[in-house]
Amino acid sequence: MIGSLGNLFLRTAVVLTGTALATFALLWHAPGDPALAIADARYASIPPAEVVDLIRAEAGLDAGFWPAFQAWVGPLIGGDFGQSSVTGRDVWPELVTAMSYTGPLALAGLSVGLLISVPLALLATQHPGGWLDRCAVALASIGAAIPAYWLGLLLILLFAVQLGWLPAMGARTPAHIILPALTLGLGVAASLTRILRSGILEARDQHFLPAFQRRGVANRDIERDHVVPHAAIPVVTVFGLELAFLLEGVVMVEVIFARPGLGSFLVNAIEARDFPKVQAVVVLTAVLFVTVNLLIDLIYHALDPRIGERDA
Amino acid sequence: MLTVDHVSVRRGTIATLQDISLSLGPNRTLAVVGESGAGKSTLIGAILGLVPCNLGHITWDNAPVHRCRPALVMQEPRSAFNPRMSLRRSVMEPLVARGILADPARLDTLCHGLEIAPDLLDRRPTEVSIGQAQRMGILRALIAKPPLVLFDEPLSALDAVTQKHTARLIAQMQHEEGFASLIVTHDLGYAAAFADDIAVLRAGRIAEITPSQAFVQTPQTAYGRTLRDAAFALGALERVA
Amino acid sequence: MRSVGALIVIMLLLALIGPMLAPHDPTQINIPHRLSPPSPEWLLGTDALGRDILSRLLHGARWSLGLAFLISVIGLCIGTVAGLVAAQGGKLADWFVMRVTDTFLAFPDLVAAVVIAGVLGAGTGSLIFALTVTGWMRYARVARGIGLSLQNRGYVVQAKLAGLSPLVIARWHYLPSLLPSLAVVWTGMFARAILGISALGFLGFGVQPPMPEWGTMLLDARIHMRSTPLQMIWPGLAVVICVLAINLTGDALRDALAEQKDRKGTA
Numbered sequence: 001m002i003g004s005l006g007n008l009f010l011r012t013a014v015v016l017t018g019t020a021l022a023t024f025a026l027l028w029h030a031p032g033d034p035a036l037a038i039a040d041a042r043y044a045s046i047p048p049a050e051v052v053d054l055i056r057a058e059a060g061l062d063a064g065f066w067p068a069f070q071a072w073v074g075p076l077i078g079g080d081f082g083q084s085s086v087t088g089r090d091v092w093p094e095l096v097t098a099m100s101y102t103g104p105l106a107l108a109g110l111s112v113g114l115l116i117s118v119p120l121a122l123l124a125t126q127h128p129g130g131w132l133d134r135c136a137v138a139l140a141s142i143g144a145a146i147p148a149y150w151l152g153l154l155l156i157l158l159f160a161v162q163l164g165w166l167p168a169m170g171a172r173t174p175a176h177i178i179l180p181a182l183t184l185g186l187g188v189a190a191s192l193t194r195i196l197r198s199g200i201l202e203a204r205d206q207h208f209l210p211a212f213q214r215r216g217v218a219n220r221d222i223e224r225d226h227v228v229p230h231a232a233i234p235v236v237t238v239f240g241l242e243l244a245f246l247l248e249g250v251v252m253v254e255v256i257f258a259r260p261g262l263g264s265f266l267v268n269a270i271e272a273r274d275f276p277k278v279q280a281v282v283v284l285t286a287v288l289f290v291t292v293n294l295l296i297d298l299i300y301h302a303l304d305p306r307i308g309e310r311d312a
Numbered sequence: 313m314l315t316v317d318h319v320s321v322r323r324g325t326i327a328t329l330q331d332i333s334l335s336l337g338p339n340r341t342l343a344v345v346g347e348s349g350a351g352k353s354t355l356i357g358a359i360l361g362l363v364p365c366n367l368g369h370i371t372w373d374n375a376p377v378h379r380c381r382p383a384l385v386m387q388e389p390r391s392a393f394n395p396r397m398s399l400r401r402s403v404m405e406p407l408v409a410r411g412i413l414a415d416p417a418r419l420d421t422l423c424h425g426l427e428i429a430p431d432l433l434d435r436r437p438t439e440v441s442i443g444q445a446q447r448m449g450i451l452r453a454l455i456a457k458p459p460l461v462l463f464d465e466p467l468s469a470l471d472a473v474t475q476k477h478t479a480r481l482i483a484q485m486q487h488e489e490g491f492a493s494l495i496v497t498h499d500l501g502y503a504a505a506f507a508d509d510i511a512v513l514r515a516g517r518i519a520e521i522t523p524s525q526a527f528v529q530t531p532q533t534a535y536g537r538t539l540r541d542a543a544f545a546l547g548a549l550e551r552v553a
Numbered sequence: 554m555r556s557v558g559a560l561i562v563i564m565l566l567l568a569l570i571g572p573m574l575a576p577h578d579p580t581q582i583n584i585p586h587r588l589s590p591p592s593p594e595w596l597l598g599t600d601a602l603g604r605d606i607l608s609r610l611l612h613g614a615r616w617s618l619g620l621a622f623l624i625s626v627i628g629l630c631i632g633t634v635a636g637l638v639a640a641q642g643g644k645l646a647d648w649f650v651m652r653v654t655d656t657f658l659a660f661p662d663l664v665a666a667v668v669i670a671g672v673l674g675a676g677t678g679s680l681i682f683a684l685t686v687t688g689w690m691r692y693a694r695v696a697r698g699i700g701l702s703l704q705n706r707g708y709v710v711q712a713k714l715a716g717l718s719p720l721v722i723a724r725w726h727y728l729p730s731l732l733p734s735l736a737v738v739w740t741g742m743f744a745r746a747i748l749g750i751s752a753l754g755f756l757g758f759g760v761q762p763p764m765p766e767w768g769t770m771l772l773d774a775r776i777h778m779r780s781t782p783l784q785m786i787w788p789g790l791a792v793v794i795c796v797l798a799i800n801l802t803g804d805a806l807r808d809a810l811a812e813q814k815d816r817k818g819t820a
Contacts, residue, residue: 018656030672145797147748149755150789153775157782244661251664252752270671282668290659384714392707396729409716
């Protein structure tokens with residue numbers, strides 16, 4: 001147990017190091033002279049060669065790959081995400097502001113997803129194969145095939161342009177979160193419904209259930225005490241997957257709805273070639289993602305010691 | 313000549329083989345007997361190089377064993393063949409690995425010797441009987457003329473009549489080809505009838521190595537005697553003694 | 554397997570023949586007829602530059618489906634090789650390959666693709682690179698899992714003892730057993746690549762104008778949402794239909810495989 005937990009943490013550390021290295025290598029090998037790009041972003045014109053050299057020295061770009069990597073990772077471990085190469089300001093406060101927009105949006109999206117999928121899955125599995133079940137499966141399949149950006153545009157078209165009920169662009173009022181959250185939530189609902197449905201059906205299939213029925217345990221009690229916990233194990237897995245889905249969705253949704261947040265922060269940073277900002281978002285996402293997956297593995301250990309690690 | 317020199321194998325903290333030493337020359341047959349869990353399969357794995365030795369050396373003519381390309385006949389005849397391929401392709405693998413794509417004369421000789429109808433070669437492993445599949449297994453083992461052939465419970469998946477037939481064919485082939493053969497079995501009757509020597513394996517150690525006739529008369533250890541008496545009680549040794 | 558074969562044929566035909574069926578040149582600018590509503594001349598109307606939307610959709614199939622096919626097949630090759638190296642190459646190779654796989658999985662793949670494509674600069678080359686680099690890990694996991702379960706099979710041990718090279722063993726003894734499961738993964742990754750291409754196109758990091766690609770078309774259509782809302786429907790609908798068809802094929806294939814396994818289990 002302790003050995004496998006140690007192994008788990010070791011793997012997490014290796015993965016995080018790998019992500020940092022891969023990100024840095026990507027940006028290091030990005031086309032174009034990064035110093036020139038910084039100069040261009042700062043002064044919006046081609047500056048003289050001395051200025052470019054100065055920028056290069058200042059950004060540590062002349063030191064070579066490994067020194068530059070160390071110069072970036074060293075402070076990063078202490079929580080220092082560095083400064084924007086365009087404005088020169090610290091990245092971290094801007095990142096916090098972005099997260100304060102993205103966090104509520106992701107939570108709202110997840111809530112919408114849960115509010116739709118849990119009742120739908122429970123209703124659908126009342127009569128497996130019945131018309132309600134088939135409708136739920138069909139809806140979930142279609143939902144999984146609709147790209148978030150198109151769904152967002154359709155919702156804007158319907159509720160903001162045609163009906164004029166809801167605001168679409170920006171994040172000025174609380175009502176601005178409704179359409180983005182709905183866009184995210186419908187996508188989450190599609191995948192959650194499928195997984196919950198098959199989870200519930202599988203749990204019902206367990207061979208211990210007939211034994212309970214013979215012993216005269218009421219169906220409702222069986223459902224509550226045995227079926228639901230069994231369906232909960234895949235749900236834990238799903239949260240890891242949904243997190244990926246939410247993060248991807250957030251990028252698209254924030255761009256479509258012109259909302260501030262991590263996604264638009266990332267896309268703007270890429271377009272401005274502000275690499276310290278890009279690195280910051282990537283590292284933050286990776287840490288978040290890896291931490292959640294580590295937690296899931298730990299929960300697995302707690303739920304069922306037989307499961308050493310998840311198999312994908 | 314196969315030389316196993318003070319070999320020990322550990323899995324985790326458990327020693328599965330301890331201080332094993334034995335040798336086996338061409339045209340000789342050594343039967344390794346013992347209860348299940350005594351380390352018989354591990355011994356085969358170690359000789360083939362599939363299981364690493366923690367201590368000691370295993371050599372064939374003073375070179376690592378894998379250089380002589382030893383062959384193995386498995387307990388479950390069907391699972392030794394890829395179900396998606398014809399038996400002919402599987403059987404030819406040892407030759408293909410040596411760059412020989414076809415050798416009809418050799419195949420003919422072996423088919424004749426092992427009493428295999430040549431058209432069976434074009435079937436799938438599931439389309440022949442277990443006994444036929446085991447003879448195919450022997451055919452594959454022998455096709456590239458290996459100097460050393462290991463048999464891992466070669467008869468235990470077969471019925472009594474087929475067992476006798478197959479055992480006789482193996483002995484006959486050895487007489488013609490002259491390979492050294494190491495047979496792992498729990499069937500003392502088979503061991504006594506066909507092997508030159510019998511090695512008794514117990515809890516990862518060799519209890520004794522005795523010429524098989526002598527073993528049937530007077531085993532050297534108490535454990536050997538227990539094994540022999542149990543075999544007598546089952547009637548397995550009557551045809552030899 | 555047959556359904557997947559049919560799917561491949563249909564999609565490739567669509568990508569090959571689609572452009573031939575187009576009634577107009579998809580890049581022909583026709584300002585006097587810009588933003589026309591659907592009519593017999595322009596069945597689905599025209600866009601802001603007067604280009605025929607139907608023709609652009611049909612030509613777009615080449616980008617969206619053809620590129621997605623290419624990307625998912627490259628990913629299949631990389632992932633299968635990685636998985637087989639992990640399964641066959643011993644403990645050290647396994648550890649190394651699986652940690653690399655974990656590292657790439659430690660990130661939502663579409664976000665990673667956005668970063669890679671964006672940083673490398675917009676264009677088809679970086680689009681393919683970005684979606685391939687982020688799209689091989691699932692194949693690797695599946696190939697390794699099945700590979701490890703095969704390595705102690707009698708016939709694999711026999712092939713090793715016979716002295717066949719790992720490459721030959723992989724080709725004849727591993728690959729045939731891997732294919733059905735890899736086909737299921739492939740359908741998922743094919744659908745994912747279609748979504749990824751159009752998402753990157755929509756963000757402006759993908760296929761560049763004037764090439765008609767469904768995501769890029771959506772980006773153009775978005776600006777004219779108020780005047781010609783229908784223009785926005787078509788490219789999205791094309792993506793949804795393709796992805797849905799692929800996903801349903803994948804589901805059917807997975808169910809068929811599970812049933813086969815069940816039958817083997819009870820027999």
